[in-house]
Amino acid sequence: MTLRELIARRIRTRGPLTTAEFMELALYHSSLGYYSRAPRRTGRAGDFFTSVDVGPQFGALLASQLEEMYRLLGDSAPDGFDLVEAGAANGQLARDILDAAEADFPELYRAIRLTLVETSATARATQSETLGRHTPRLVAASDRMPDRVHGVILANELLDAFPTHAVAMTHEGLREIFVDLDENRFVERTGPLSTPDLARYLERLDLRLSPGSRGEINLAAVTWMRDAARSLAQGFMLLVDYGHPADTLYSDSHGTGTLTTFHRHRVGTPEDDADQRGGPAWFAHPGLQDITSHVDWTSVTSAAAAEGLDLLGLPDQTHFLLALGALDNPPTGSDTRSIKHRLALKTLLVPGGLGSTHHVLLLGKQVGTPTLRGRSFKTRN
Ligand SMILES: C[S@@+](CC[C@H](N)C(=O)[O-])C[C@H]1O[C@@H](n2cnc3c(N)ncnc32)[C@H](O)[C@@H]1O
Structure with missing residues (x-):
């Protein structure tokens, strides 16, 4: 079974995943995860340089x-x-x-x-x-x-x-971004927060996302x-x-969030992943590319x-x-x-x-x- 199939099956049986759960599987699944499959992911032969x-x-x-x-x-x-x-x-x-x-x-x-x-x-x-x-x-x-x-x-x-949660400020207030399935395609779905810790995190910082913006909350x-x-x-x-300092990270300058993917030294494009074409890059090639925030x-x-x-x-x-x-x-x-x-x-x-x-x-x-x-x-x- 491929990692994509495994993630899809999990969503069908248990419902949408948080982005943190999706990243945990994509990066760290014990045999199929991106980091689990190779001793070093970086460098000329890898996907990005540290x-x-x-x-x-x-x-x-x-x-x-x-x-x-x-x-x-x-x-x-x-x-x-x-x-x-x-x-x-x-x-x-x-x-x-x-x-x-x-x-x-x-x-x-x-x-x-x-x-x-x-x-x-x-x-x-x-x-x-x-x-x-x-x-x-x-x-x-x-x-x-x-x-x-x-x-x-x-x-x-x-x-x-680290796997991170993602949130968005909607007209209903702060919502979490989940990964759901539309036939075989991973799609984003917003819903109620999976844990009150996400709201508390921003409250502790005394920050609010502006309407329409999104961001990552890295509880891990x-x-x-x-x-x-x-x-x-x-x-x-x-x-x-x-x-960044939190007031920069959660400001409009980063209002589309910072989730980024790297594959062979290119910031990810899902165009070569037939199932994900046109969708967010971080859904493409689970287990085969880095996801970071x-x-x-x-x-x-x-x-x-x-x-x-x-x-x-x-x-x-x-x-x-x-x-x-x-x-x-x-x-x-x-x-x-x-x-x-x-x-x-x-x-x-x-x-x-x-x-x-x-x-x-x-x-x-x-x-x-x-x-x-x-x-x-x-x-x-
Ligand atoms: C982006 S790579 C950086 C590797 C290396 N430090 C460098 O700078 O080239 C992140 C590494 O952290 C490991 N990692 C992720 N979560 C970890 C954790 N909770 N404890 C220890 N290692 C972890 C990953 O498996 C991966 O090897």
């Missing part, structure tokens, strides 16, 4: 931030320094960080106890191979966050990949943050993702604050990486390696690229409120 796919430079710069966090924690962690990466895919970012730490920060390297958290068993199965000689640093590879972390919880493009991101914050005993969180930084940060975490900054990726020295000593040669290095930095930093769309949420627990290295960018006059 900063990790650009080259080892991103991980190397993060290693410098992690080294400062390690020093700030000092010897309060006698057993070593937990580095927990959530949404680790095949472990490529961890590999890049460990390569750089081994070369530039040997004390940090020796202290790292690495945990890779990843829901896809297919991806988990490839992590040791990716880590190579660093595998002894790996203490756990799991689909769950560890209970007690003393160090850093890190994630790149995790929250945007808030729950993840709450749980991760609880599991952090002492240390830092560093989350990189694309998103922008992160609400306000709600995620509030969930962290409610668990006792301090906000240490939310710089954009460009200024974060510049502060970590991205342009301090770029290789100037005309050999392929130097050219690739400079091109990678350009992709990570230039306006309109990953640098300006992505932000870095920096949080601390029981570490005071230091100005971290990644926040130290100063414009020169």
Whole structure:
């Protein structure tokens, strides 16, 4: 049975699905889901690029931030320094960080106890191979966050990949957008909210969608943050993702919502999916393409604050990486390696690229409120 058939059968027997339920199946069904079927979905051979796919430079710069966090924690962690990466895919970012730490920060390297958290068993199965000689640093590879972390919880493009609810402001008030069937075709249907948490979410933000507009409410991101914050005993969180403050995300500038699909480096078009032609892109090719939405930084940060975490900054990726020295000593040669290095930095930093769309949420627990290295960018006059 294809995933499309499986989803259609579920709708016929149980009724329309929320967008979160649809995305859960399309992305994470245990054997047919988009992320369950491959160890890594990104990069040239995949459907979209993350900063990790650009080259080892991103991980190397993060290693410098992690080294400062390690020093700030000092010897309060006698057993070593937990580095927990959530949404680790095949472990490529961890590999890049460990390569750089081994070369530039040997004390940090020796202290790292690495945990890779990843829901896809297919991806988990490839992590040791990716880590190579660093595998002894790996203490756990799991689909769950560890209970007690003393160090850093890190994630790149995790929250945007969570299944999210979608809502619309209609003349009847706030309604939820469901996925229903019209013969064999998935169609949108609005109906009463599947949970009062959706209305509460916007009330807590003191925001209302304008009539006719729609948006996503990512309850899973808030729950993840709450749980991760609880599991952090002492240390830092560093989350990189694309998103906006809530008053921007739920304003008319994003009034058509932010659900986006990626397939072979193109923002999805359903035209090549005969059953979905002309419909919303996120219904097309379930299990074969990525579906993602922008992160609400306000709600995620509030969930962290409610668990006792301090906000240490939310710089954009460009200024974060510049502060970590991205342009301090770029290789100037005309050999392929130097050219690739400079091109990678350009992709990570230039306006309109990953640098300006992505932000870095920096949080601390029981570490005071230091100005971290990644926040130290100063414009020169
Ligand atoms: C967009 S990919 C990012 C991969 C990698 N971090 C990068 O930047 O290249 C999101 C990853 O998060 C994983 N994921 C989704 N939900 C998760 C969860 N609750 N816990 C751990 N991993 C999760 C997906 O399976 C996928 O591998």
